[in-house]
Amino acid sequence: MSPDAGGPPAPDDFASRVVAVVESIPPGHVMTYGSVAAALGSRASRGVGQVMAYAGADLPWWRVVRASGHAPLDHEQRALEMYRVEGTPLLWSRTGAFRVDLERASHRP
Incomplete structure (x- = not known):
């Protein structure tokens, strides 16, 4: 039911x-x-983070990374x-830290 009809608001x-x-990546x-x-015509990257915080467990959350190419905070391992399972291109530092190679791995829908 639409909000104009006096019913409950549509899902977010x-x-x-x-x-x-995210499911299309x-x-x-x-x-x-x-x-x-940006794919949604928005600049709300923090809003994307909020959605991922609530719905991410049911999504391929590891495919959404920080602008630096680093994995989601506290979920790196x-x-x-x-x-590794998916063959995602990675870059390694001398200290053993990794990040996704955005040049090679970025998906552009």
């Missing part, structure tokens, strides 16, 4: 659109929070496992 359109974009590829927002 932004959240459902974020979910659709193919294995071995990533998008940044900002690029997910699990993300690394998924990147």
Whole structure:
């Protein structure tokens, strides 16, 4: 029912659109929070982060990375496992830290 008809508001359109974009990212590829927002015609990268915080467990969350190419904060080890399974291109530092090679792995819907 539409809000104009006096019924309950429609589900959060932004959240459902974020979910659709994240689900479209193919294995071995990533998008940044900002690029997910941009794909929706928005600049709300933090809003994308909020959606991922609530719905991310049911999504390929490791495919959404920070602008630097680093995995989601506090989920680096699990993300690394998924990147290895999917063959996601990675860059390694001398200290053993990694990040996704955005030049090679970025998905552009």
